[in-house]
Amino acid sequence: MGKGSFVDGKFVEGAEVLKTVSPANGQTIEEVFLADGKTIDKALAAAEKGIGKKPQRENFRILKEILSERSLEIAELIAIEQGKPVQEALAAEIYPSLSYLDFLLRKGEEIIGPKEVPPYETMFAAREGLLLHQATVVNLIVSPWNYPFAIPFLDIVASVFAGAPVIFRPSAKTPLVGLEIAKLFKDAGFPSYSLQVLITGHREVEEILKDPRIGGIFFTGSVETGRKMGELAGRLLKRAVLELGGKDAMVVFEDAPIERAVNGALWAGFMNAGQTCASVERLLLHKKIYREFLSRIKEKVEALRVGHPLEPETDMGPLISKEQREKVLRLIEEAQGKVVTGGRAMEGEGFFMEPTLVLEPPPSSTLWREEVFGPVIAVRSFETEEEAIALANDSKYGLTASVWTASRERARRVAEALQAGAVTVNDHLSSYAEPSAPWGGVKGSGLGRTHGEFALRDAVQIKYIMGDFSRRKKLLWWFPYSPKARKTLLLASQMLFGRGKLRAMLNLIPSIPRLVREVGPAALLSSLGKLIGL
Ligand code: NAD
Numbered sequence: 001m002g003k004g005s006f007v008d009g010k011f012v013e014g015a016e017v018l019k020t021v022s023p024a025n026g027q028t029i030e031e032v033f034l035a036d037g038k039t040i041d042k043a044l045a046a047a048e049k050g051i052g053k054k055p056q057r058e059n060f061r062i063l064k065e066i067l068s069e070r071s072l073e074i075a076e077l078i079a080i081e082q083g084k085p086v087q088e089a090l091a092a093e094i095y096p097s098l099s100y101l102d103f104l105l106r107k108g109e110e111i112i113g114p115k116e117v118p119p120y121e122t123m124f125a126a127r128e129g130l131l132l133h134q135a136t137v138v139n140l141i142v143s144p145w146n147y148p149f150a151i152p153f154l155d156i157v158a159s160v161f162a163g164a165p166v167i168f169r170p171s172a173k174t175p176l177v178g179l180e181i182a183k184l185f186k187d188a189g190f191p192s193y194s195l196q197v198l199i200t201g202h203r204e205v206e207e208i209l210k211d212p213r214i215g216g217i218f219f220t221g222s223v224e225t226g227r228k229m230g231e232l233a234g235r236l237l238k239r240a241v242l243e244l245g246g247k248d249a250m251v252v253f254e255d256a257p258i259e260r261a262v263n264g265a266l267w268a269g270f271m272n273a274g275q276t277c278a279s280v281e282r283l284l285l286h287k288k289i290y291r292e293f294l295s296r297i298k299e300k301v302e303a304l305r306v307g308h309p310l311e312p313e314t315d316m317g318p319l320i321s322k323e324q325r326e327k328v329l330r331l332i333e334e335a336q337g338k339v340v341t342g343g344r345a346m347e348g349e350g351f352f353m354e355p356t357l358v359l360e361p362p363p364s365s366t367l368w369r370e371e372v373f374g375p376v377i378a379v380r381s382f383e384t385e386e387e388a389i390a391l392a393n394d395s396k397y398g399l400t401a402s403v404w405t406a407s408r409e410r411a412r413r414v415a416e417a418l419q420a421g422a423v424t425v426n427d428h429l430s431s432y433a434e435p436s437a438p439w440g441g442v443k444g445s446g447l448g449r450t451h452g453e454f455a456l457r458d459a460v461q462i463k464y465i466m467g468d469f470s471r472r473k474k475l476l477w478w479f480p481y482s483p484k485a486r487k488t489l490l491l492a493s494q495m496l497f498g499r500g501k502l503r504a505m506l507n508l509i510p511s512i513p514r515l516v517r518e519v520g521p522a523a524l525l526s527s528l529g530k531l532i533g534l
Contacts, residue, residue: 003175004033005199006182008046009192012039018199020176023083023318024308025349032175035198040208043167043196047138048213050165050193057105060161063188064101067094074149074180079309081176082148083317083351084272086310092271093150096433100154100451103435104161111453112162112460119466122496123476123519125526130465135163137215139459140208142229144221145320146275146373148174151243153181155218158455160194164215167196167208171221173320175199206232215239218458220277223371223444230447241448241458243277243440245371246399249392250280250428251414253385254288256404260426262296264404265377268428270304270355273319274328274375277445278400278429281372283379284388290381294340294359301341301355308350318351319374325351328374335368337361337378363394371397385410389417398442402428419443476518488518492527501531 004013014033022029035043067074075089084092117129139159143152148171156166170178182197198204209217209232216239219229226244233240250268252261269280285293309317319325325345332343335358342356355375361368368378382388392401401420403411415423421441422431431437432451440449448458476485491511495504515524 003030003179005035005039005043006179006186006195006197007035007039007043008196009186011179011182012042014039018172018175020081020174021321022080023320023351024080024310026322026351029081030176032179032199035200035204040198040200040204043198044138044208044211044213046193047165047167047196048193050191051138051213052135052163053165053191053193054163055160055190055194059188059190059194060101060105060157063157063184063190064098064105066187067101067184068098070184071098074177076310077180078149078177079317081174082145083309083320085314085317086312088271089149092433093147093153096435097150097153097157099433100435101157103452104157104456107436107453108161108456112456117464122492122523122526122530124466124468126468126470126520126522128467128469130467132463132465133162133457133460134463135159135165135460137164137461138213139164139166140205140214140217141166141168142205142217142219142221143168143171143178145171145173146272146277148177149181151220152178155220155450155455156181156195158450159218159459160190162456162459164459165193165195167198167214169198169200169205169208172199172201205229209233209238210236215461216241216458218450219243226446239448239458241440241450242446243448243450244399244444244446245373245397246277246279246441246445247281247369247371247395247397248278248400248402248420248428249282249284249395249418250402251284251382251388251392251404251418252286252289252293253388253403253405253407253410254286255406255410256286256289257406257426258289258293258296261404262293262300264402264426264428265297266300266304268402269377270301270316270375271429273316273353274355274377275320275324275373276429277371278432279373280377280402280428282368282392282395283377284391285379285381286388287381287383294357294379298341298357301357304355306346306352306354316355316375319353320351322351324374325353328353328372328376331365331367331370331372331374332356332358332376335361335365335378337365337367342375369395385414389414393417393419395419396444399445400424400429400431400441402426421445421449470520472520484514485518488514492519496527496530505531 017031078089220243307314337358340357342354346352438449439451
């Protein structure tokens with residue numbers, strides 16, 4: 001495979017290169033060619049050819065099969081380039097991608113296919129309505145390094161399935177994994193217009209978005225960059241689906257299954273070295289279980305095995321870069337909370353740091369308020385349900401949250417009150433792997449939803465077709481206006497929407513011939529149906 005952008009079915013070279021670095025040792029893994037202006041133009045032209053064309057089901061079926069066959073190989077590449085342990089890459093990147101492909105193959109056409117929607121309005125009772133999902137543009141997908149495979153893969157397959165070709169621009173930190181997606185598409189026999197993968201700098205992303213063939217951007221990344229992309233898309237009147245940062249709260253009540261909650265917090269706080277948009281960053285514990293919970297979790301945090309992501313016994317790999325590690329350590333220091341365990345960089349090569357627990361950081365500290373994106377869980381206690389909800393909602397973010405309790409009633413009540421795009425009960429983060437579940441946040445965590453049916457619908461444009469094949473020469477509301485037509489309209493609005501159904505029905509009887517004449521028998525049946533409550 002050539003290590004350069006994937007354009008019109010081929011991997012292309014270029015003059016300039018980008019170095020991709022392994023976070024486990026800081027060494028260059030490979031040099032990847034950057035796309036120049038000509039390559040970008042070619043990619044846009046190739047993608048344009050596929051607008052509105054849906055690849056064969058067979059392509060998706062083969063894609064699923066080869067991804068399943070290459071699971072381990074791709075998981076190892078993710079481990080090397082991004083740093084999460086292989087098992088985690090399998091569980092959180094490959095498996096959800098396979099499951100979503102399966103969902104698309106079984107349910108996709110039903111969701112996105114043409115749908116007859118008989119009109120509701122009485123006046124249109126004789127008509128036919130049809131809803132279409134049409135792809136009229138190319139979608140730009142820009143994604144982060146923390147899930148370099150699953151995040152773009154799910155967005156890409158949804159868009160391509162719906163008939164909208166994709167220009168995908170992987171993070172500059174994980175181009176090799178991005179190009180692996182191109183290889184999968186090539187090997188699954190997708191038409192060359194379906195997917196273009198461009199390795200570029202940031203300036204080029206904006207230029208691509210400005211191209212009239214691009215209809216929208218599916219951006220996943222930080223709030224700061226998301227805002228820029230959203231502003232630009234807004235100015236250009238293009239769709240922007242923004243999946244941004246998070247500051248997830250995990251709320252543990254006194255009746256929660258404690259050992260499960262301890263293990264859940266440990267995993268959701270430290271998997272991917274805490275570099276997940278929906279990592280547990282704020283752990284809220286009921287006063288009654290606070291001490292016990294902390295002593296159990298401290299022991300387990302200290303037992304986590306930090307090491308090379310290719311080692312099967314590694315629980316936690318390195319952070320993505322030296323800068324990211326420095327930022328996380330600085331936030332811990334500045335917060336001046338009680339560091340129960342961790343809080344230090346690890347010696348040796350690579351960007352490893354200790355998994356960290358911080359108690360009661362000041363509510364105004366950056367550690368408590370901003371996304372840390374590192375292996376740090378900050379802990380606070382609460383006494384009442386109201387206090388827990390208020391603490392959890394006191395954030396500018398709202399991606400996901402979790403409630404831990406044995407009570408279904410409490411779980412439902414608290415889940416409804418939490419300001420988040422998804423809430424899990426007695427688990428955290430796992431809704432990402434449910435193909436039918438929407439993914440996305442409220443407040444600063446973004447706009448729009450991906451995954452499930454939502455990704456398919458957002459990838460395309462909705463068209464409504466309404467047809468009237470009755471032989472009527474003139475419709476009630478057309479010219480010329482007349483006292484008769486006015487009376488019929490008045491009668492219809494009083495009868496259908498006013499008070500006193502019995503009176504309306506009695507009024508209807510002498511008007512039946514007129515209604516049939518001027519609006520049609522179907523409208524009469526529809527009015528009667530509505531009046532008797534059908
Ligand atoms: P980032 O915003 O720095 O970068 C995201 C993508 O945008 C990358 O491809 C990057 O190269 C590109 N980019 C950065 N600056 C740009 C610019 N000025 N112009 C054009 N493109 C630009 O984010 P990141 O560090 O890669 O990822 C981490 C962030 O992503 C975290 O905030 C995390 O919470 C968020 N995230 C959100 C979700 C979600 O589903 N909500 C999922 C994963 C990550």
